[in-house]
Structure formats: C-alpha cells, structure tokens
Amino acid sequence: MLAILTVLLAFTASVLLTHFFIRLLDGRGIVAESNERSMHKGSTATGGGLPLLVAAMAVFLVLWPASFVHALLLSAAALLAVVSFMDDLQPVSRWLRFGAHIAAAVVCLYTIPSSQLIFHGWLPFWLDRAVALFALVWFINLFNFMDGIDGIAGVEVIAITGGFAAVVAAAQATSPLLGLALAILGATAGFLFWNWHPARIFMGDVGSVPLGFLCGALLIWLAVKHSLAAAIILPLYFIADATITILMRLRRGERIWEPHRSHFYQRSAQALGSHAVVVRRIAVCNAVLIALAVLALSMPVTAFALAVLSVAILLAWMEIAAGTLIPQSAESG
Numbered sequence: 001m002l003a004i005l006t007v008l009l010a011f012t013a014s015v016l017l018t019h020f021f022i023r024l025l026d027g028r029g030i031v032a033e034s035n036e037r038s039m040h041k042g043s044t045a046t047g048g049g050l051p052l053l054v055a056a057m058a059v060f061l062v063l064w065p066a067s068f069v070h071a072l073l074l075s076a077a078a079l080l081a082v083v084s085f086m087d088d089l090q091p092v093s094r095w096l097r098f099g100a101h102i103a104a105a106v107v108c109l110y111t112i113p114s115s116q117l118i119f120h121g122w123l124p125f126w127l128d129r130a131v132a133l134f135a136l137v138w139f140i141n142l143f144n145f146m147d148g149i150d151g152i153a154g155v156e157v158i159a160i161t162g163g164f165a166a167v168v169a170a171a172q173a174t175s176p177l178l179g180l181a182l183a184i185l186g187a188t189a190g191f192l193f194w195n196w197h198p199a200r201i202f203m204g205d206v207g208s209v210p211l212g213f214l215c216g217a218l219l220i221w222l223a224v225k226h227s228l229a230a231a232i233i234l235p236l237y238f239i240a241d242a243t244i245t246i247l248m249r250l251r252r253g254e255r256i257w258e259p260h261r262s263h264f265y266q267r268s269a270q271a272l273g274s275h276a277v278v279v280r281r282i283a284v285c286n287a288v289l290i291a292l293a294v295l296a297l298s299m300p301v302t303a304f305a306l307a308v309l310s311v312a313i314l315l316a317w318m319e320i321a322a323g324t325l326i327p328q329s330a331e332s333g
Contacts (some may be wrong), residue, residue, distance in 0.1 A: 002064075003182050006059060006064070006179060006182040006186060007182050007183075007186035007189075008186065009059045010055055010059040010060075010183045010184075010185070010186030010187040011186040011189050011190040012190065013058065013059060013190065014188070014189070014190025014191050014193075015190040015191075015194075017055050018051045018052065018190065018191050018193070018194045018201060019194065020051070021045070021047065021048060021051045021201065022045050022048075022194065025045035025047055026045050030046060030088075044201065044202055045200065045201040046088060046202040046204040047201075047204045047206050047207075048191055048194065048207060049081070049191075049205075049206040049207015049210070050081065050207070052187045052190070053077070053081060053206075053210060055183075055187040055190065056180075056184045056187035057074060057183070059186070060180050064179030064183075067176060069111045069176055069177075070176070073108065073180075073217055075107070076103070076107040076213065077104070077210040077214050078210075079100055079104060080101070080104050080210040080213055081209070081210045083096060083097060083100040083209075084097075084204070084206045084210065085204075085206040087205050088204045088205050088206050094257070098137075101137050101141065101209075101213075102133075102137055104140070104213050105133050105137050108136060108217045108220060109132055109136070109220070111217075112220065112221070112224055116224050117224075118131075118220060118223050119131065119132075119228065120228055132220060135216075136213075136220065139215075139219075139235070139239075141212075142212075142238060143156070143208055143209070143211065143212025143238065144205060144212060145242050145245075146238050146241065146242055146263065147202075147203055147207075147208040148265065148266055149197070149265060149266065149275040149279065150195060150197035150199040150275040150279070151192060151196045151279040152278075152279050152282060153207070153208050154188050154189075154191055154195055154203070155192070155283045155286065156215075156237075156238055156282075156286065157184065157188040157215060158185055158188050158189060158192070159234065159235075159283070159286035159289065159290060160235055161181040161182070161185040161188070161215070161218065162185055162290060163234040163289065163290040163293050164178075164218045164234070165185070166293070166294055167222060167227065167230050167294055167296075168222075168226065170297055171226050171227075171297055173226065175221065177217070177218055177221055180214070180218075181218055184211070184214060184215075188211075191203070196276070197275035197279070215235070219235060222234075227293070227297055227300065229296035229300035229303055229304050230294070230296040230297065230300075230303075232307075233292050233293045233296055233304060234293050236289060236307050236308070237282060237285055237289070237311050237314060240311050240315060241265060241315065242263070244264075244315075245262050245263045245264065264315050264318040265282065265318060267318070267322035268318035270322070271322045271323055272321055281314060281317060282314065285310055285311065285313075289310065289311075292304075292307045293307075
C-alpha cells in the first residue's frame with residue numbers, strides 16, 4: 001500500500017510542480033534553442049528536472065524513513081543538480097562538471113560496505129571499486145547524452161526504477177533504496193506527462209545528470225545486494241546506443257565532446273519524423289529487459305543473452321528505420 005501511495009503522490013506532485021515551472025521558465029526566458037544536437041525546432045522551456053527531483057525527494061522524505069545512506073546519495077544528487085542547473089543557464093567549465101560527477105560517484109561507492117564487492121569477487125577490492133567508479137561516471141554522462149528526444153530519458157528512468165522494484169520484489173527481499181526508487185518512478189511519470197512529444201518542457205542537465213547518478217546508484221546497489229546481471233540488463237539499451245555511437249565517432253575521427261545527431265535513436269527519429277514512435281519501441285524493449293532482469297535472479301547467463309538479443313533487435317530496427325542497415329533504394333526495389 002505504501003508503495004502505491006508513494007508512486008501516486010510523487011506523480012501528482014510532479015505534474016503540478018512541472019506545470020508551474022513551465023509557466024515560470026517560459027516567463028523568464030529559460031528555454032532551450034535548437035542547435036546541432038537538438039531534435040526540436042524553436043524554443044522550449046528547459047530545467048524540468050528540478051520540479052521532478054523536488055517532487056521525488058519531498059514525497060520520499062515524508063513517507064519513508066531516511067538513513068545516512070539516503071542523506072549521502074541525495075546530497076550528491078543535489079550537488080549535481082546545482083552544477084547542472086548552472087550549466088543549463090550558462091555553460092560552465094567541463095572540469096567543474098567532471099569533478100562533480102567524480103565526487104558524486106565516490107560518495108555513492110562510499111555507501112557500499114567495504115566487505116561487499118560489486119562484481120562479486122571477480123575483481124580484487126581496489127579494482128572492483130575503480131571499475132565501478134569509471135562505470136558510474138560513464139553512466140552519468142551517457143544518460144545525459146541519451147536525453148535527446150522527447151520522452152526518452154523519462155521512459156528510461158521509469159524502466160530502471162521500476163525494474164529495481166520488480167527485482168527486489170521477485171527476490172522477496174527488502175532494500176533501503178526501494179522507497180527512493182518508487183518516488184523517482186512516480187515523479188518521472190508525472191514529468192513525462194509534460195515531456196511526451198511534442199514536449200512542453202525539457203528535463204535539462206539539471207534533471208538528466210542527477211537522475212543518471214541516482215539510477216546508477218540504484219543499479220550498483222542492485223548488483224551488490226541481488227544480481228549483477230540484472231543491474232547490467234536494465235540499462236542495456238542506453239549503454240549499447242551510447243557506447244556504440246561514441247566508438248563509431250572515435251573511429252571516424254570526430255570530436256566526441258561536440259554536439260551531434262549520431263545516436264541510433266536520433267537518426268531513426270529524424271528519418272521517421274516522430275519521437276513518439278521511437279520512444280514507444282524503446283519502452284517495449286525496456287519492458288522485456290525488466291522481465292529478463294527478474295529472470296536473471298535464477299538464470300543470469302540465459303537472461304543476459306536474451307537481453308543482448310533484444311537490444312540488438314531494437315538497434316537493428318532503428319538502423320532500418322534510418323535507412324542505414326537497408327538503404328531506402330533497396331527497400332523500394
């Protein structure tokens with residue numbers, strides 16, 4: 001009952017707060033203009049991650065008992081939100097952004113007891129934490145990279161938080177982060193009400209960066225307490241699209257820090273002329289990944305193999321939609 005109440009209250013609070021922020025941001029001219037990376041035209045209010053985070057944190061703190069772990073994670077997320085909001089208003093030094101990402105990742109890893117290994121003994125302690133630090137910093141950044149069309153980041157947050165809750169429930173276990181995951185899920189669904197195509201407001205870095213961090217923290221805790229395979233499976237589409245894209249850009253000799261429209265989802269959305277069609281396909285794939293994350297509790301190798309196949313099918317569909325895998329001339333012929 002508490003879980004349902006958390007989701008519903010966070011959803012309602014987020015819908016109302018985001019509506020207020022749309023009017024506030026539009027009135028103050030805090031908008032995103034189209035550029036080399038963007039997939040929208042004209043100007044749209046940005047910074048919608050702020051009411052989302054406020055709604056999620058407020059509902060969580062009111063309904064669930066908070067601990068030292070929560071205080072650390074929420075403080076790190078708040079730090080990222082402040083730096084990212086500054087960046088939304090006016091670009092800040094990449095070293096400041098990167099330093100904040102590393103600091104937040106270190107805080108997250110500090111919450112994991114030293115007696116517990118994230119990779120379950122596959123690596124010695126120092127390498128276990130070093131790889132996890134790199135992975136979390138990369139995940140924070142790739143989450144930001146992937147927030148490029150209406151609704152995509154919101155759908156991914158819902159999949160990761162919902163998948164986290166599903167795995168914990170399937171394991172018949174408890175987690176100190178369950179309440180936080182549910183609050184983020186509900187608040188993100190409320191934000192998605194305004195962010196679905198055509199979006200009235202964008203998440204902005206103030207949303208995508210701290211949400212990427214919080215989702216990454218949930219995945220690390222999932223890996224430690226329940227299933228490493230499940231923690232990799234849930235975000236597998238985002239990881240695959242972002243990582244393959246950056247490797248392809250490096251191969252072409254492009255500057256990977258510059259804006260672009262090379263992601264699988266960007267090229268397919270541009271070719272189809274629809275954000276919603278692409279995001280719905282991603283949502284279907286994410287639903288499959290949630291089911292496979294639950295399966296990973298008992299059959300990790302099989303679940304991971306099926307997850308790779310599912311993501312490969314989605315990426316292939318995107319390539320076909322973009323006319324890359326099967327050129328349009330060949331299709332018509």
